[in-house]
Structures are given as structure tokens and as C-alpha cells.
Amino acid sequence: MGIGARVVSGSWSPLALGLLIAGMVLIGLWLLFLGSFAPGFWGRRSTQVGTNAFVATLSVLVILGLFNFLAVRSGVRVDLTENQLFTLSPLSQRVVQNLEQPLKVWVFNPNPNQADRRLLENYRQYGSNLEFKFIDPQKELGLARKFNVQSLGEVYLEYGSERQLLQTLSEIEPLSEIKLTNGIAKLTSDRTDTVYFLQGHGETPLEPGEGGLLQAANALKEKNFTVETFNLIQESQVPEDASVVVIASPKEPLFEAEVQALSAYLSQGGSLLVMLNPDINPGLDSLLADWGVGLDNRIVIDPSGQVTGFGLATSIVNNYGAHPITQDFAGQYSLYPLARSVETIPVEGIERTSLVITNEETWAESEPETQPLDFNPESDSQGPLDLGVALSRKATDSDFISEKPKAEEEKSESSEASPKPDDEEDAEEDSEASPKPDDEEDAEEDSEASAKPDDEEDAEEEDAEEETTDKEQSEPIIDEDSEASSKTSDEENAQEKDAESRLVVFGNSDFATNGWFEGQINSDVFLNSVSWLSNQEEEAFSISPKEQQNRRVNLTQKQTAALAWSALLFVPLFGFTTAGVMWWQRR
Structure with a gap:
């Protein structure tokens, strides 16, 4: 009784602990009574048979309990319906598994259909980013205004900052896996x-x-x-x-x-x-x-x-x-x-x-x-x-395949072209190639060795700083050009692929x-x-979700009457007749 009270209440209340302790005390007193007043009790054959039966029963109960515990912790569902109605299609599973951020399904219905809840729970098994909630628009007025709810049973999808009306539920039209999967795919896709x-x-x-x-x-x-x-x-x-x-x-x-x-x-x-x-x-x-x-x-x-x-x-x-x-x-x-x-x-x-x-x-x-x-x-x-x-x-x-913008070609051609005119290049080459006289070289050495005025030194320092700055600024430009050309090359390769x-x-x-x-x-x-x-x-690509097929058999009034007479009269009469014949043969 103590264990039963613990299961019902969900916690070890004073009543549950009291009943558990009282039960254990009574069992202990009963065992002492048997040992003191009935010394031959444990040696009896009936006691041994009863003990074996008790242990076997307890073992079976423990095994069943373990099976139920494992089944609850890691349940396995077997869908035996014709169209696998209670199993999400591979397409639905992949759509939910590929969600990159949380997607919420808002169902504005205070009395949800159990089939709708079961379908949403089935979706959530395949992706933790899918969440759903049933909302009473009469109580949650803020959410109803946020989604501009017009009627009871509306279902909305929310993915980031985007919202979309999926369908309006009714007794005739429950939540559809086809619409839900297509709605999620449409909302999360960035291409048309x-x-x-x-x-x-x-x-x-x-x-x-x-x-x-x-x-x-x-x-x-x-x-x-x-x-x-x-x-x-x-x-x-x-x-x-x-x-x-x-x-x-x-x-x-x-x-x-x-x-x-x-x-x-x-x-x-x-x-x-x-x-x-x-x-x-x-x-x-x-x-x-x-x-x-x-x-x-x-x-x-x-x-x-x-x-x-x-x-x-x-x-x-x-x-x-x-x-x-x-x-x-x-x-x-x-x-x-x-x-x-x-x-x-x-x-x-x-x-x-x-x-x-x-x-x-x-x-x-x-x-x-x-x-x-x-x-x-x-x-x-x-x-x-x-x-x-x-x-x-x-x-x-x-x-x-090989189409390229003309601007990129002109840019590459201009970057390869030299910025200096031909005359200046020839003049520089001539000046570098022509040897200088000894007197001029000695004069240059003497002038370099001689002390320079302060103004000239300051001017040279400024020029050196400007050159350094120009080099630092030019280096990132070269890197950007190379990165841009590399990116363009990757895009061209992807286009060709x-x-x-x-x-x-x-x-x-x-x-x-x-x-x-x-x-x-x-x-x-x-x-x-x-x-x-x-x-x-x-x-x-996958098999689209399947809807439940209507397997009702529509009978006419005559067919209904014939089926009723067969169940209520002919079947029992056939059984009684068969039993009577067998009794007559064995009499």
C-alpha cells in the first residue's frame, strides 16, 4: 500500500512512508511468529512449494516490469496501416531534420484533436527544432492579434521573422501531413x-x-x-x-x-x-x-x-x-x-x-x-x-559555359599593363646602363660622406615615411584584387560544374x-x-505524405437487413444445428 500511494501521489508523502514502514513491520512480526511458534513451518513440503511459486511469480513480475521500463524509455512503434498513416514519410522526416533554426507551429484551438497532437509529436521526434503549441485565442489575445487570427482552428507556421497561414482545422479537415510538410519546405526555402x-x-x-x-x-x-x-x-x-x-x-x-x-x-x-x-x-x-x-x-x-x-x-x-x-x-x-x-x-x-x-x-x-x-x-x-x-x-x-563579363577582362588587361610610358622606360634603362665617370663617382661619395643640412634630412625622413605608407596601402589593394580574382574563379568553376x-x-x-x-x-x-x-x-526527393483512404462500405437498406438477419438468425441457427447433429450422433 505504501508503494501504491507513492505511485499515485508521485512523491514520498508522510502517508506513503507510514504505510510502507507499517507493512515492513508487520512482515517482520509475521516472520518472527512463524520461527517461534511454528518451528517446523519452513521444513514443510507445502512451504517449499509455496515459496518456489512466490519466487517464480515475483521473478515474472520483475521481468515484466523491466520490459515495460525499457519500452517506455525507448519505445518502438510498428505501423500496420495500409498507407503507413502513423509514420512520417521520408520527405517529412528530412524536411524536419534539415531545419537550421527553431520552427514553431501555432494551433489556435483550445480543444485540440488528439490525432493532430499525435501528428505534431511525431514530427518532433525527427527534429528538435520543431515546436508546437495549442493556443486559446480568447485567453491569449496578444498572440491572436500578432497573427491576425480570423477564425478558430487556424494553424500558423513561424520561422524566424516569417509567418505563414497553413490551414484552418475543422472536424472535416484535420491537420494534414501533406500541407504541413509542404508548408515547412516552402517557408524554409530561399528559391523559387x-x-x-x-x-x-x-x-x-x-x-x-x-x-x-x-x-x-x-x-x-x-x-x-x-x-x-x-x-x-x-x-x-x-x-x-x-x-x-x-x-x-x-x-x-x-x-x-x-x-x-x-x-x-x-x-x-x-x-x-x-x-x-x-x-x-x-x-x-x-x-x-x-x-x-x-x-x-x-x-x-x-x-x-x-x-x-x-x-x-x-x-x-x-x-x-x-x-x-x-x-x-x-x-x-x-x-x-x-x-x-x-x-x-x-x-x-x-x-x-x-x-x-x-x-x-x-x-x-x-x-x-x-x-x-x-x-x-x-x-x-x-x-x-x-x-x-x-x-x-x-x-x-x-x-x-565560358561567358565572362567584359569589365573583368578589361580590368585584368589594365592591371597587367605597365603604368610608365615607353620613353621613360628607355630613358631609365639607358641611365642605368651608362657608366659614370670616376670623378663623378668620387664626388658623389664625398657628397654622401659630408654632413647634410637639417632641412634636407627632415625632407628625406618625410619622403621615407611617405614611401612606407604608400607600400602599406598598396599591399591590401593587391590582396583584395587577388581575393576577388580567386572568388571569380571559384564562381566560374561552380558555374561550369x-x-x-x-x-x-x-x-x-x-x-x-x-x-x-x-x-x-x-x-x-x-x-x-x-x-x-x-x-x-x-x-x-522522396515519397510524399499519404492521406487516409476512405474504406467505408456503403450498404443499401436491403443489404443492411440481410446482414442483420445473417448475424442474428442464420449464424446462431447454424451453430445450434451443428451442435444438435453432433449430439445425436454421440447419443
């Missing part, structure tokens, strides 16, 4: 990349509805990308601020001038994402051939698509190449309806990596209109097949359209491709 979608030839539009790319565009905006469209016919060249250019299944071929503009953009260190469905000729054969890429016009058939209900023409992929885009995709599935394979040949200076690879049961079908679809070794290509590849090489435009052209080609664009974009990890394939093309750090 612009993604341009090519339009003008029937490309997939950035519109809602089936076949549009609105979901993909919105996902890019949430990741701090700026999304724009452009027409090469009207602008004649790729915009200078373009980080990535996306070409999504144009229905009409591009003009030769447009292809040349895209090739020039790539040669200057640009990045291009090409997504092409079968039976489409975009006119990019020359550009892709320069990179060693070819597109097979045959449709990829996947028998596993029929089993899962998507159809034979939908490729279900869970095999990915070793690349920053797909580094965390192991064991995850992505879907590609009506895809074509991407073929490559080695080209000197180009690094090539397969991104999306089908299984061995797939094949490229040359006659999809023939039923049933069977593999024909004479006209079809057996899997595995590449549905997406990533390529990179050093920028080939010499003007782009970063001057890399990148190209990602998919034999399918439907995987990124509305509806398919949110299927499995299709969104991660698209977003990671754009992130890699925009030269973002590898920490930004």
Missing part, C-alpha cells in the same frame, strides 16, 4: 523555380476534369514551384527564367524552329521533361536521337493489370532504377495506362538511368486490335521494358493526369522528376 508547360500543339491542358493536368500543376505550386504556360511559336525561344520545360503529349508535331529552340535550351544547361503517349508524333525525333533516345510506338501489355481490374493496357510497376528520382520507391506501385516503351542507345558523354521498369511478363504489342492479346515473338518485344529514363550531360554551348543539361522521357503522360495523378505513387514519380530536373537537392 518556374516550370513552363508547352502549349500550342494540342498538349494536355492545365485544366480540371479527365485528361487534364490541374492536379499536377497544383501539386507543383504546393512545392513552391511557379507554373506557367508558353507558346514557342509566339515567343521563338524558351523563357530565360525557365527551370524546367514540360512537353505533355502534343497531338500535332512541333515546327522545326521550335525543335531547334528546345535543342538550344538544352545545350545551354536546360532541363526538359517529355511525356508522350503511343500513336503520337511530336516531331522531336532529331532532339531525342541526339540523346540516344527512341520511342517504341507499340502499346505495353501487362497481364497483372487485368488481375487488378485496370485492364491489360495498364502497366503496374514496382521496379525502379537506382536514381535520385526513385531512391525511396522500393516496393511501391505506380500505374501507366496505355504506355509505350522508351529505348536508348549509349552515347558518349551522356549518363543514362532507367527509372520505371516493367516486369518480365509484360510485352510491347504490335497488334492491339487483335483479340485475344497474346505474345508474338516475331513482332512483339518481351519485357522487362523501360517506361521512363533519365539522362544528363555537360552543357555543350561553349558561349554559355552546374552547367548540366538534363532530360527525362516517359512513354506515357496519362499517369500525371487528373485521377491517375493521385493513384499509388504516380504523383511522386512526376514531382520527383521535376525536382531533379530543376537541380534541387536530393533531400527534396
Whole structure:
């Protein structure tokens, strides 16, 4: 009882100490009583068996206590949900771990949802710089005015001097890992990349509805990308601020001038994402051939698509190449309806990596209109097949790589030029080279040996001091020039190192359209491709957070009645009938 009182109260109160001492005294008196009045008690068999049972029980309790103690001190959680709902995605973990200064999450809700609190505590496990607090705006009026809170449930992020409204919580919309991770990444990032979608030839539009790319565009905006469209016919060249250019299944071929503009953009260190469905000729054969890429016009058939209900023409992929885009995709599935394979040949200076690879049961079908679809070794290509590849090489435009400001060249030329005219240099050389007569030398020696007037000595001392001062002032100028030239050289080397052209080609664009974009990890394939093309750090590539899927079964009134009768009548009746038959047989 004393130990129990200590656990409940949290401290050794007088009551807990009194109960502990009283219990120990009573146990001692009981042991003395047994030794004095029952001398044969300890030798009895029942006493030995009871003692062994007591020691064994006590040992089990101590072991269980130790296990619980270790579990509390260093707990291990196992997430058995389908989408790992209670485990932060690798992207969320890295975003929190890379916080350089404290980030505060202010939740203006006096009655927090336990799921929201659990999510924030999960974030804090991966980074000590993340803090969160639930605030009652009615009591904390100063904080409510500071953040200009308009309604209950608003969530704000504060990072240094910057503040950002994340979302407004409600019973329908709890705190979202996707919004929280993207909000933190957007607030802590100091760069904004612009993604341009090519339009003008029937490309997939950035519109809602089936076949549009609105979901993909919105996902890019949430990741701090700026999304724009452009027409090469009207602008004649790729915009200078373009980080990535996306070409999504144009229905009409591009003009030769447009292809040349895209090739020039790539040669200057640009990045291009090409997504092409079968039976489409975009006119990019020359550009892709320069990179060693070819597109097979045959449709990829996947028998596993029929089993899962998507159809034979939908490729279900869970095999990915070793690349920053797909580094965390192991064991995850992505879907590609009506895809074509991407073929490559080695080209000197180009690094090539397969991104999306089908299984061995797939094949490229040359006659999809023939039923049933069977593999024909004479006209079809057996899997595995590449549905997406990533390529990179050093920028080939010499003007782009070696471009230097003219002012620096003029400065370097002027620093190398001599400040003295040629006539003066020749005169000095002649004066140094011509020997002096002996009489003049003796006269100079005599004059040096003779005492000088005070005025001349003072003048010489002043001249010496001025020369010393000039030397001291000139030395830092030389150092600054050398440091500036060294810094310029480092920047030029870094520019040459970063001057890399990148190209990602998919034999399918439907995987990124509305509806398919949110299927499995299709969104991660698209977003990671754009992130890699925009030269973002590898920490930004990962599997995006997943939201809980609605697994409710909506039953009609008849189905509900049938289920009720089955549970209340048929199941018990079946049990009683089985029991009656067994009793009759054994009677």
C-alpha cells in the first residue's frame, strides 16, 4: 500500500512512508511468529512449494516490469496501416531534420484533436527544432492579434521573422501531413523555380476534369514551384527564367524552329521533361536521337493489370532504377495506362538511368486490335521494358559555359599593363646602363660622406615615411584584387560544374493526369522528376505524405437487413444445428 500511494501521489508523502514502514513491520512480526511458534513451518513440503511459486511469480513480475521500463524509455512503434498513416514519410522526416533554426507551429484551438497532437509529436521526434503549441485565442489575445487570427482552428507556421497561414482545422479537415510538410519546405526555402508547360500543339491542358493536368500543376505550386504556360511559336525561344520545360503529349508535331529552340535550351544547361503517349508524333525525333533516345510506338501489355481490374493496357510497376528520382520507391506501385516503351542507345558523354521498369511478363504489342492479346515473338518485344529514363550531360554551348563579363577582362588587361610610358622606360634603362665617370663617382661619395643640412634630412625622413605608407596601402589593394580574382574563379568553376543539361522521357503522360495523378505513387514519380530536373537537392526527393483512404462500405437498406438477419438468425441457427447433429450422433 505504501508503494501504491507513492505511485499515485508521485512523491514520498508522510502517508506513503507510514504505510510502507507499517507493512515492513508487520512482515517482520509475521516472520518472527512463524520461527517461534511454528518451528517446523519452513521444513514443510507445502512451504517449499509455496515459496518456489512466490519466487517464480515475483521473478515474472520483475521481468515484466523491466520490459515495460525499457519500452517506455525507448519505445518502438510498428505501423500496420495500409498507407503507413502513423509514420512520417521520408520527405517529412528530412524536411524536419534539415531545419537550421527553431520552427514553431501555432494551433489556435483550445480543444485540440488528439490525432493532430499525435501528428505534431511525431514530427518532433525527427527534429528538435520543431515546436508546437495549442493556443486559446480568447485567453491569449496578444498572440491572436500578432497573427491576425480570423477564425478558430487556424494553424500558423513561424520561422524566424516569417509567418505563414497553413490551414484552418475543422472536424472535416484535420491537420494534414501533406500541407504541413509542404508548408515547412516552402517557408524554409530561399528559391523559387518556374516550370513552363508547352502549349500550342494540342498538349494536355492545365485544366480540371479527365485528361487534364490541374492536379499536377497544383501539386507543383504546393512545392513552391511557379507554373506557367508558353507558346514557342509566339515567343521563338524558351523563357530565360525557365527551370524546367514540360512537353505533355502534343497531338500535332512541333515546327522545326521550335525543335531547334528546345535543342538550344538544352545545350545551354536546360532541363526538359517529355511525356508522350503511343500513336503520337511530336516531331522531336532529331532532339531525342541526339540523346540516344527512341520511342517504341507499340502499346505495353501487362497481364497483372487485368488481375487488378485496370485492364491489360495498364502497366503496374514496382521496379525502379537506382536514381535520385526513385531512391525511396522500393516496393511501391505506380500505374501507366496505355504506355509505350522508351529505348536508348549509349552515347558518349551522356549518363543514362532507367527509372520505371516493367516486369518480365509484360510485352510491347504490335497488334492491339487483335483479340485475344497474346505474345508474338516475331513482332512483339518481351519485357522487362523501360517506361521512363533519365539522362544528363555537360552543357555543350561553349558561349554559355565560358561567358565572362567584359569589365573583368578589361580590368585584368589594365592591371597587367605597365603604368610608365615607353620613353621613360628607355630613358631609365639607358641611365642605368651608362657608366659614370670616376670623378663623378668620387664626388658623389664625398657628397654622401659630408654632413647634410637639417632641412634636407627632415625632407628625406618625410619622403621615407611617405614611401612606407604608400607600400602599406598598396599591399591590401593587391590582396583584395587577388581575393576577388580567386572568388571569380571559384564562381566560374561552380558555374561550369552546374552547367548540366538534363532530360527525362516517359512513354506515357496519362499517369500525371487528373485521377491517375493521385493513384499509388504516380504523383511522386512526376514531382520527383521535376525536382531533379530543376537541380534541387536530393533531400527534396522522396515519397510524399499519404492521406487516409476512405474504406467505408456503403450498404443499401436491403443489404443492411440481410446482414442483420445473417448475424442474428442464420449464424446462431447454424451453430445450434451443428451442435444438435453432433449430439445425436454421440447419443
